[in-house]
Amino acid sequence: MLKQLRAQFVRRVGVITHVDTTEPVMALTFDDGPNPEWTPRLLDLLERHRAHATFFVVGEMAARYPHILERMTAAGHAIGNHSWNHPSFTAVGFAERKRQVRRCEATIASHSQKLFRPPFGDLNWRSRLELRLAGYAVIGWSVSSADWQPSNHGLTIADILRRESKPGSIVLLHDQLFAYTDYDECSREPMLAALDQLMSGSQLKFVTVPELLKSGTPRARLWAKESEIEFLRSLETVSNLGFTY
DSSP, X not given: OHHHHXXXXXXXXXXXXXXXXXSSEEEEEEESOOXXXXXXXXXXXXXXXXXXXXXXXXXXXXXXXXXXXXXHHXXXXXXXXXXXXXXXXXXXXXXXXXXXXXXXXXXXXXXXXXEEOOGGGOBOHHHHHHHHHTXXXXXXXXXXXXXXXXXXXXXXXXXXXXHHOOTTBEEEEESOOTTOOOHHHHOOHHHHHHXXXXXXXXXXXXXXXXXXXXXXXXXXXXXXXXXXXXXXXHOHHHHTTTOOO
């Protein structure tokens, strides 16, 4: 009985990380965009492989490049909310979290799938409850590509994707690194190359998160993550946005 109650509790308040499925499907997800240089190239790559993906967009970027969102939607990709300008949701208060979600939603409303991914993956029970009450499914991941590493780690990205990707996986990738300023770190060349390798040699079908959730039983886990304050302060772009960490 206690085991069943815990399972029900996790389903209600947990973060979706993968799907138990017998179908050969997997969801690629991309955070922090859209970016005028990298996102169109990524969309070209996905089109070439007849793949669908889910983009968790930053509202500030979506407002700058609405034509890229139009292209995503037209190509059959899903679009989710990744906040207005990427603060850690454990480092700002209730009013700011609410503003971040609503402002991004207002920008992407005509495309939104009511999916949310917290910036940096940072989440606690308060912010999770707020998102649930706002009607969002919070989407985590089961495979992290580590594609924010410097560009000479491209082979590592490819190795991670090949080794850890399997049916039902939700894979974390980035078509931009919103909180970073160094070009070598921000370059998406290694990610694009690794992704091309994965899709070229895979027997899996790449689908959106909503499509993946329909393919089997969604699985969730209790998710608690909080980035170190010094790390957040070290990110020049974030610290210049006016947040006090």
